[in-house]
Amino acid sequence: MYRELLDKNLKFISQQKCYRSYDTQTNSLTELLNEKKIVTISWLRHSWKTKLIYSLLSKTQNFSSTFYYNSELDTLGVIQNGDDFIILFDLYVRIHGIPKIIVLQNTNNIVGIKSLISRFFKTKKYKIIVVGNNIKIESVPDIELFPLGITESIEKSFYGWIPEVRVIPDFEYKDFLLTALKHDIISRDILESYSIKNIALFYKVIWYLAQSREYQSLREIHRNLKAHHIDISLLTLIDYINAALNTKFLSKCHRYDIKNSNTISSKAQYFFGDVWLRKSFTHESIDLTENLLYIELLSKWYSVSGWINGKFTFDFYAQKDNKILAIHLDNSWEKWEIRKSARKLAKLWDKIDKYVVVTNKNSLTMRKFEESWVQIVELLELVEKI
Numbered sequence: 001m002y003r004e005l006l007d008k009n010l011k012f013i014s015q016q017k018c019y020r021s022y023d024t025q026t027n028s029l030t031e032l033l034n035e036k037k038i039v040t041i042s043w044l045r046h047s048w049k050t051k052l053i054y055s056l057l058s059k060t061q062n063f064s065s066t067f068y069y070n071s072e073l074d075t076l077g078v079i080q081n082g083d084d085f086i087i088l089f090d091l092y093v094r095i096h097g098i099p100k101i102i103v104l105q106n107t108n109n110i111v112g113i114k115s116l117i118s119r120f121f122k123t124k125k126y127k128i129i130v131v132g133n134n135i136k137i138e139s140v141p142d143i144e145l146f147p148l149g150i151t152e153s154i155e156k157s158f159y160g161w162i163p164e165v166r167v168i169p170d171f172e173y174k175d176f177l178l179t180a181l182k183h184d185i186i187s188r189d190i191l192e193s194y195s196i197k198n199i200a201l202f203y204k205v206i207w208y209l210a211q212s213r214e215y216q217s218l219r220e221i222h223r224n225l226k227a228h229h230i231d232i233s234l235l236t237l238i239d240y241i242n243a244a245l246n247t248k249f250l251s252k253c254h255r256y257d258i259k260n261s262n263t264i265s266s267k268a269q270y271f272f273g274d275v276w277l278r279k280s281f282t283h284e285s286i287d288l289t290e291n292l293l294y295i296e297l298l299s300k301w302y303s304v305s306g307w308i309n310g311k312f313t314f315d316f317y318a319q320k321d322n323k324i325l326a327i328h329l330d331n332s333w334e335k336w337e338i339r340k341s342a343r344k345l346a347k348l349w350d351k352i353d354k355y356v357v358v359t360n361k362n363s364l365t366m367r368k369f370e371e372s373w374v375q376i377v378e379l380l381e382l383v384e385k386i
Contacts, residue, residue, distance in 0.1 A: 002091050005078055013068045013103075016054035019163070025145065026055050029129075032141050033101075038121050038128040040135070040142045043248045044273045045185045046162050047145050049131050053103055062101055067092050070105040070131075082112035101127045108134035108193060133247040134193045144248070146299030158288050160276035161295070178276050185249065185277075194243035204230045205240050206249075210281035213290065215255050215267040215306060241270070248273040253294065255306040256317050258348065269306060271295070289379060290315060290329055293357070297325075300386060312344045318386075324352045325386060335364045339371045346372035355382055 029052065032039045041049050050070075057063050067089060071079065079085050092099065102120060107113050107130075114135065120126055130137065146161060159165055159174050162181060168174050186202075196202050208225055216224070218241070222234045232240075244250040252268045271294045272278040278291055297304045297318045307317035307326070316327040326348055330341045338356055345354045354374040361369060361378055369376040377385070 001076070001078055002088050005074060005088065006092055006095070008073050009068050009070055010063075012070065012073055013050070013054060013057065014063050016051055018051050018055055019167070022052050022055035025052055025143065026059055029056055029143060030060070032143070033127045033129070036141055037124070037126075038130070038137075038140050040130045040137060040140055041145055042133050042142055043145045044162075045189050046164070046181055048163055049145050050105070052145055053105075053129065053131065057101075064096065065099050066101040066103060067099040068103045068105075069107065071107050071109055072105075079110055081110060082116045085110060085113070085116060099126060101129065103129045103131065105131035108132060133189060136246070144298065146295065157292055158275055158279060160274040162274060162276070165276070178280065182277060182280055185247075189247040190243050190249065193247070194239070196240065196243065201230070201232055201236075202240050205232065205237060206244065207281050209250065209270045210272065210278045211286060213269065213286070215264070215269045217267050220267075249277065251294070251298070253304060253306055255308060258307055258309045258317070263305065287331065289357075293327070293329070293379065293382075296383060297386070309344075309347060314345065326352050326354045327357060327382070328355070329357045331359060333363060335366050338364065338376060342371035342374040342376060345374045353385075357382055
């Protein structure tokens, strides 16, 4: 039984196929492994984390020296705890020798897995990759895998990052596939891993967060749910939101107060890990551009927050190394309103790249698309600049 499980895992990872380049991510993963010896890889299910592992092992030719275990291939539940895992690992060593790399995927269901990972790490014999969203290991670097970003077609981008969906040309089939994938993500990553006792109530909480574009405290969210006749305790609400955050279904964005140089941590806006997930809950009743740009900035390794400057509020304050971006989305079709937004942005100091993002420049009849050194751009132009 153990031998069959080893063979099944090896066959699974060695027979993956990549339909895009993972050079950047593979290089980052290799550098972190060489430096830290242990790395986690996360983001939504179906974001091709397994493909990245395959790409790394293929590029480094390490299939024969890697112990790969994915608990979702263990359909009979052979590995229940640390003792079971050691039996499997010892069998691997007897057959293949001591591995250079240990890859553990979706192993949060194994009792004592975190202490087991710690034991492997302390031996200093292995490089360890932990794949999945439900194991948090303190001080271990995490690679968030964003497979595909904004393309030349904004319409297609609103169907999200999931690669299998992006390659499908038919929009009706995209909707069909994404509905199935949404329920798979929620069922396998959230409902099976967390104590979600009332599934319908969980969906209502997610519905509310999908509709909202406000920065709110948890107590404010709780009061607003009550106003919508959604009866939930504050503690249960916190548990549900944390489950969605841990699995990268949601991402929490705080607001930065530039004038006082501090982050307002008491309130947050919740973005979705894939824009189509938000679309599926709102039924296209909300502009998804803000969520789309938020994920794009994260995928380019920016730390991202909303921001305020005195009485003015704006969409994103993003920083990477010494580069800072101040971005405001303006849906107005009036050029004087857009220039007004640009002048508010211009009040920031000079060493910041400042942008007002508009829907369509051609419809604005503007002679120049700059105001007080603030650039007025469309979304795709901004993506090229950052």
